[in-house]
Every structure is written in C-alpha cells, then in structure tokens.
Amino acid sequence: MCNKQVPFKRDIGCWYPFACGACIFLLCFSGLAYSYYPYIVPAKLTIFEAASAREPLMVIFMGAAVVLPMIIGYTIFAYKVFWGKTSKLNY
Incomplete structure (x- = not known):
C-alpha cells in the first residue's frame, strides 16, 4: 500500500x-x-x-512607530485566542 x-x-x-x-x-x-x-x-x-523633507518623514515615522506595535500586539493576541482551537486536517 x-x-x-x-x-x-x-x-x-x-x-x-x-x-x-x-x-x-x-x-x-x-x-x-x-x-x-x-x-x-x-x-x-x-x-x-x-x-521628502525631514518634517513629513518624521510624521510618517511617528505614525509607523505607533501603528506597527499595535499590529504586532493584535497578531500575538489573535494567535493566543485561536491557539489549539483547530483540528487536524484529514483528506
């Protein structure tokens, strides 16, 4: 087999x-x-x-510095919530 x-x-x-x-x-x-x-x-x-000029680049950097850790934190939170809730796929 x-x-x-x-x-x-x-x-x-x-x-x-x-x-x-x-x-x-x-x-x-x-x-x-x-x-x-x-x-x-x-x-x-x-x-x-x-x-670009330094000032607009600094605004973009500050926005990324705030948003990026939030995205990483939410991803970790989502993994913790859904960890172990799936079953093994069998075809």
Missing part, C-alpha cells in the same frame, strides 16, 4: 527546497537592489534627490 501523505513521517529535510528557493530569491533581489544603488530611476534620480 502506498502512503500518499506529504510530508512523510520523520521527513527531516522536507523544508530544504523552500529555504533554498527563498534564499536564492532574497540574494537575487538584494543583488539587483545593490546594483542600482543609489539610483531610483537609473542614471536620473538618486535616493537622496527623491526623499
């Missing part, structure tokens, strides 16, 4: 292909970003020319 469930029991290295693919993607993306640095528009506009 053939076992059709994936991953198999005691399948230790089943996550290697995903991890390698994700690493290759990140390395390619970071290489592409590094090759364009400091240009946003190649040979036309640099990061420093495209940046």
